Amino acid sequence: MKRLDQVLAADGVNAELELVIKDVMVACKDIAYKLGQGELAGILGATEDENVQGETQKMLDVISNDLLKDILVANPYVRGVGSEEEDYTIAGNADGKYLVTFDPLDGSSNIDVNLSVGTIFSVLEAQDNKSGDNQEVFLQNGRKQVAAGYVLYGPSSLLVMTTGNGVNLFTLDTNIGEFVLTKEALQIPEETAEFAINMSNQRFWEPEMKQYIDDCLLGEEGPLGKRYNMRWVASMVAEVHRILIRGGIFMYPYDNRDPSKAGKLRLMYEGNPMSMIVEQAGGASSTGRMDIMDVAPQGIHDRVPVVLGSKNEVAKVVAYHTK
């Protein structure tokens, strides 16, 4: 079976980018090991700190963030890193070509109940001479990403990634400590009858989103003409992975619980990398009104409404928002 480095080389990925991706994986393998140890390592539960997003940090949020940050800022090809768990971007090597943003442990409310969590990462090229601790160097839209991926820590640890040439799935072979290719060129089915959304927020949504979900719930008799199934893992990595394997639509729309926030999920750590993966697998990704990867970031921690997955279903949701 092909190892990750062999696949990257065959895809024409340059040696510098390959080393950046490999360092992300060194950290992810460590995270996978620590998650496996769980209570035995005494690392479950919350810290007393809040992150810049105002969320209480879990111990494993902090550990995962430090693992990724430390290895990446020491990588000679990394100009800087940006993390969901850090207030500011952090400088790496001033001559480094790449910028890496990450959500070190997505879905971390699932940690303490032993359910799926993941790491999401995105790689951009630094476009000018600014240092990596200047967030402006990161403010590029998602189309500029040169690589994006996630690691899903579940019954097995999986890496799903793209460098703009389709999407491959790797499984962590713990016997050799390497990610090996287990599925090539993933394609999301264009049609689906399965949606994922946190229904408890329904009363806070915009009327367009309410209408779409109401119509889904009407089933065969409703205007959408089919019976829908619903899933909600509360872990975006797990939801996107399910969609890559069997189709579906995932939504975290705008809601007015806190009208100052454009959505719950973050553009640079969640929206953009997942959108690149989904589009590379033949799916679609939108805010409901425009492609997520065309959104121009104003700040490193910007939030964005997210609708992604099977192409034809995403098109329906966009139609509700734009008619």
Ligand code: AHM
């Ligand atoms: P996190 O990055 O703080 O873990 O939050 C992101 C997560 C997503 O993985 C998931 O889709 C969503 O937040 C779950 O939200 P909710 O708590 O509303 O179910």
Ligand code: MG
């Ligand atoms: Mg997250």
